[in-house]
Amino acid sequence: MRISWSDERFRGIVWQVVVVAIVAAIFWWLWSNTVRNLEVRRIASGWGFLGREAGLPIAESVIPYDPTNTYLRALTVGVLNTLKVAIIGVVLATVLGTVLGVLRLSKNWLVSRFVGAYVEVVRDLPLLLQLLFWYAVLQGLPGPRQAVNPATGVFLSNRGLKLPWFEWLDAHSWALLACVIGIVLTLIWRKKALARQMADGQPRRVWPVALLLCIGAPLAVWAAQGAPFSPDIPYLRGFNFQGGLTVSPEFFALLVGLTLYTAGFICEIVRAGILAVHQGQWEAAGALGLPRGRIMRLVVLPQALRVIIPPMTSQFLNLTKNSSLAVAIGYQDIVSIANTTLNQTGQAIEGIAAIMLVYLTISLSISLFMNWYNTRIALVER
Numbered sequence: 001m002r003i004s005w006s007d008e009r010f011r012g013i014v015w016q017v018v019v020v021a022i023v024a025a026i027f028w029w030l031w032s033n034t035v036r037n038l039e040v041r042r043i044a045s046g047w048g049f050l051g052r053e054a055g056l057p058i059a060e061s062v063i064p065y066d067p068t069n070t071y072l073r074a075l076t077v078g079v080l081n082t083l084k085v086a087i088i089g090v091v092l093a094t095v096l097g098t099v100l101g102v103l104r105l106s107k108n109w110l111v112s113r114f115v116g117a118y119v120e121v122v123r124d125l126p127l128l129l130q131l132l133f134w135y136a137v138l139q140g141l142p143g144p145r146q147a148v149n150p151a152t153g154v155f156l157s158n159r160g161l162k163l164p165w166f167e168w169l170d171a172h173s174w175a176l177l178a179c180v181i182g183i184v185l186t187l188i189w190r191k192k193a194l195a196r197q198m199a200d201g202q203p204r205r206v207w208p209v210a211l212l213l214c215i216g217a218p219l220a221v222w223a224a225q226g227a228p229f230s231p232d233i234p235y236l237r238g239f240n241f242q243g244g245l246t247v248s249p250e251f252f253a254l255l256v257g258l259t260l261y262t263a264g265f266i267c268e269i270v271r272a273g274i275l276a277v278h279q280g281q282w283e284a285a286g287a288l289g290l291p292r293g294r295i296m297r298l299v300v301l302p303q304a305l306r307v308i309i310p311p312m313t314s315q316f317l318n319l320t321k322n323s324s325l326a327v328a329i330g331y332q333d334i335v336s337i338a339n340t341t342l343n344q345t346g347q348a349i350e351g352i353a354a355i356m357l358v359y360l361t362i363s364l365s366i367s368l369f370m371n372w373y374n375t376r377i378a379l380v381e382r
Contacts, residue, residue, distance in 0.1 A: 034349070049345045050075070056340055058332050060248050071341055078337035079358055085251065085333065086320040086362065089258045093319060094312075096259060097266025102296065104271045115267065122264035128325055130261055135253040135329040144240050153233045155241060161252055162234040165245035171225030175218040182213030189213075250331035254323065262319045269311045273304035305377055313370040317363050324359070334358050 003010060038045055050072040057067050062080040065073060104115045122130070139158050141148065147157035153164035186209060193204035234244025277300050285295040327336045335355055342351030 045347070045349065047350060049341075049347050049350070052345075054341070054344075056337065056344070058337065060246075060251065060332070071345070074337055074341065075334065075354060078332065078334035081331070082320075082323055082333040082335075082358065083362070085254055085258070085323050085326070085331070089255055089262065089319050089323070090316050092255070092259045093262040093266055093315070097263040097315075098270050100263060100267035101270025101274065104267055105274060119264045119267050122261055127257065127261050127322055128328055131253060131257040131325055131329055134257045135249065138249040138253050144236055147236075147241075153244065155234060155236075157241075158249065159240060159246075160249045161247040162241045163245040163247065164234065165232045165243075167230040167232060169228050169230075171222055171228050174225060175222040178221040179214055179218040182210075182215075182217050185213050186210045248331075250326070250329050253329055254326050254331050258319055258322060261322075262315055265315050265318075266312065269308055269315065270304070273308035274300055276307045277303045302377075306374075309370060309374045309377070313367060313374075316366050316370065320362055320366065321359060324355075 005011060035045075051070055053068055054071045054074040055067050056071075056074050058065050058074065058077055060081070061077040062084060063073075063077060065077050100115050100118070103111050104119070106112045106115075138160075141156060141158045144155070144157050144159055147155040147159075147162075149155055153162075155162040186206070189209050190206045193206055197203050232243045232245075234241045236242075274296075281299055281303065282295060285299045286292075290298070323333060324335045326333045327339065330336075338351045338355045342348045345351075
């Protein structure tokens with residue numbers, strides 16, 4: 001490389017240095033301007049406020065919380081509330097969207113048209129409007145004394161959904177740990193069974209091992225701990241319900257809205273993935289005598305996953321980020337709690353930075369996992 005403007009590589013390095021310098025200058029100007037404005041307005045910066053007492057009431061939390069706790073714990077509760085609705089929403093939207101995508105291709109005219117109408121309506125309406133609709137529907141339900149009681153211990157009212165539950169004890173924790181270990185061992189056995197089948201052509205059943213390890217072993221551990229079980233059935237007392245598991249109207253409306261909205265997009269992704277599989281695959285599997293349901297499960301869907309996974313990742317990210325609309329219906333996620341925190345402390349930059357950091361971390365985690373899974377199921381050329 002010659003140090004001459006006529007040398008292409010030299011010009012490229014010079015322009016890259018100039019661009020980096022301009023970007024650094026812009027960031028330096030923004031930082032210095034922010035610091036100067038904070039000093040003029042006598043606003044303290046930093047994260048020291050996290051150790052102060054929050055005095056912030058939170059209606060529902062995954063972990064124990066009291067207004068006398070610190071802002072750090074309050075923000076942690078907000079993160080866990082966001083993760084709760086994101087994880088449950090992703091699972092439900094995936095299941096519902098996959099089922100609807102298969103039904104969308106049904107030969108039954110009424111079923112396929114009904115699913116098509118659902119997809120068009122859900123995708124064409126703004127998500128915020130749908131969340132407000134479901135919240136208004138729940139608020140329009142009767143009070144606790146006239147609550148809808150579809151089953152024993154299940155009540156639906158304007159106070160939310162009440163479900164039977166049980167007291168969580170140490171024996172249940174040990175049983176859950178045994179179940180997790182059983183799932184891991186089942187996956188290992190499944191991998192070995194497939195390897196042996198490829199070697200000798202003899203199929204090995206996996207479900208008996210899965211039944212023994214994932215259900216039998218946890219039940220044995222639970223029985224060894226004395227088989228404790230204390231059911232907590234909700235009941236009406238005064239003007240509200242006592243006991244049981246409570247699903248608040250805010251969480252219920254947010255979960256229903258996010259699930260139905262995202263499922264409409266996943267439905268079309270699944271439909272497109274199934275149609276991407278060549279018709280010859282259906283015909284070849286049918287020639288072997290496989291019924292249509294097994295063809296879909298064993299032949300078509302595994303091949304369609306290679307088309308489905310990339311756009312499905314975007315929908316998982318959208319659902320997680322769309323959960324920030326929870327502030328519109330009063331569900332206290334990270335956005336709601338961080339907004340209240342910055343209003344009380346004046347730490348606007350730190351509050352917004354915390355929100356950005358949380359969503360960036362969650363989104364990158366989802367992307368990394370889905371990219372790993374997409375790479376794992378991709379076709380490998382020999």
